Amino acid sequence: MRQTHLFTKTRREAPKDEVSKNAQLLIRAGFVHKEMAGVYSYLQLGKRVLEKIEAIVRDEMDKIGGQEIRMATLHPSEPWKQTGAWDNVDVVFKIQSRTEKEYTVGQSEEEIVTPIAKEYISSYKDLPLVVYQIGQKYRDELRAKSGIMRGREFTMKDMYSFHDTQEDFDRFYALAKDAYLRVYDRIGLVAKATEASGGSFTKKLSYEFMVLTDAGEDDILYCDTCSYCVNVEVAESKENETCTRCNSGTLSRAKASEVGNIFDLGQKYTKDFDLTYQDANGEKKYPIMGCFGIGITRLMGVAVEKFADDKGLVWPESIAPFRVHLVELSSDNEEVKKEAAELYRELTEAGIEVLWDDRDARAGEKFADSDLFGIPLRIVVSEKTLAAGKFECVERASGHTSHKSISELIGHLTT
Numbered sequence: 001m002r003q004t005h006l007f008t009k010t011r012r013e014a015p016k017d018e019v020s021k022n023a024q025l026l027i028r029a030g031f032v033h034k035e036m037a038g039v040y041s042y043l044q045l046g047k048r049v050l051e052k053i054e055a056i057v058r059d060e061m062d063k064i065g066g067q068e069i070r071m072a073t074l075h076p077s078e079p080w081k082q083t084g085a086w087d088n089v090d091v092v093f094k095i096q097s098r099t100e101k102e103y104t105v106g107q108s109e110e111e112i113v114t115p116i117a118k119e120y121i122s123s124y125k126d127l128p129l130v131v132y133q134i135g136q137k138y139r140d141e142l143r144a145k146s147g148i149m150r151g152r153e154f155t156m157k158d159m160y161s162f163h164d165t166q167e168d169f170d171r172f173y174a175l176a177k178d179a180y181l182r183v184y185d186r187i188g189l190v191a192k193a194t195e196a197s198g199g200s201f202t203k204k205l206s207y208e209f210m211v212l213t214d215a216g217e218d219d220i221l222y223c224d225t226c227s228y229c230v231n232v233e234v235a236e237s238k239e240n241e242t243c244t245r246c247n248s249g250t251l252s253r254a255k256a257s258e259v260g261n262i263f264d265l266g267q268k269y270t271k272d273f274d275l276t277y278q279d280a281n282g283e284k285k286y287p288i289m290g291c292f293g294i295g296i297t298r299l300m301g302v303a304v305e306k307f308a309d310d311k312g313l314v315w316p317e318s319i320a321p322f323r324v325h326l327v328e329l330s331s332d333n334e335e336v337k338k339e340a341a342e343l344y345r346e347l348t349e350a351g352i353e354v355l356w357d358d359r360d361a362r363a364g365e366k367f368a369d370s371d372l373f374g375i376p377l378r379i380v381v382s383e384k385t386l387a388a389g390k391f392e393c394v395e396r397a398s399g400h401t402s403h404k405s406i407s408e409l410i411g412h413l414t415t
């Protein structure tokens with residue numbers, strides 16, 4: 001993509017009302033536009049990042065047998081009243097129509113997915129069933145100060161599973177936990193799973209997936225040897241104590257941000273909606289249900305907080321809006337312009353995503369913008385590189401500089 005075609009522009013100053021690093025940088029770089037506290041629009045660059053995260057999540061959920069669907073966002077109030085959530089969950093938006101009928105918008109979808117599953121589950125042969133969606137969610141938050149990390153509107157992957165036995169649920173629970181850890185690993189984040197009691201009145205036991213970051217809202221204790229990890233709030237252990245699980249590691253304390261959760265819902269919703277199946281003996285039973293969430297926009301916010309430096313955003317390759325930022329410093333030199341166009345064509349044809357800064361602007365401005373965008377590799381084309389016969393390549397994260405020919409570059413970027 002040519003940068004002259006990009007309608008967004010960078011800005012020097014962040015809006016005064018933004019206190020979180022993620023929102024300040026994303027707004028300055030033109031990735032998002034703030035509509036109100038906790039509500040953002042995702043512009044071209046931001047949308048590209050979201051789609052990369054969604055593709056990773058989709059790939060891992062498909063691999064464990066999830067079937068992707070898209071559920072309604074606008075919900076009738078009746079199923080929410082049936083489960084008790086209408087009166088018991090304080091973040092549920094309540095909307096009244098002009099005919100005074102009541103609605104809500106999705107903040108979780110058990111009230112929608114359970115009646116859908118009821119249409120198709122009748123026998124133990126229909127189980128297990130695993131469906132998921134990636135879509136918008138809404139929470140009536142009192143305060144929203146964490147930028148895109150805790151919004152009133154956000155994008156989430158929510159998956160729901162239905163099982164005939166607790167053993168089958170446990171089997172899938174373990175599978176999903178591994179898939180979650182793979183998602184975070186692919187984004188370059190170190191996540192730890194803490195065991196916690198359920199987050200709301202319907203939830204029994206749960207795993208919370210925490211990424212270590214100073215911007216986190218939670219404090220966790222984790223073992224430096226085994227996978228033991230617990231929220232400080234509920235922990236009996238303390239920092240620097242010996243881990244009670246492996247009896248060898250030491251517990252460290254860290255700030256962390258929740259980027260996913262898994263809940264054992266038991267038979268709460270299948271009983272509420274009278275969803276039953278016949279087992280092998282013809283007996284009527286209620287399936288056991290699980291709920292598996294990953295905050296997509298939240299993950300993007302955590303990645304910003306974790307990797308950004310004092311110059312701007314820093315994206316891991318797997319979720320960067322582009323792989324390469326091609327910066328042309330031509331000062332009206334036609335040879336340089338031609339060389340940049342040729343490099344853009346070759347890289348694009350090799351399947352590499354390139355943002356080409358073809359603007360008529362000073363080098364200092366171009367480099368400052370390039371640092372702010374955080375695209376993993378900057379390639380500079382100038383009179384100097386033309387004379388040397390090699391392009392200057394700068395890695396955004398490390399600042400490491402090298403000089404490469406076109407064929408060396410394509411080899412480097414496609415392996």
Ligand SMILES: [Zn+2]
Nearest residue numbers: 223226243246
């Ligand atoms: Zn341990």
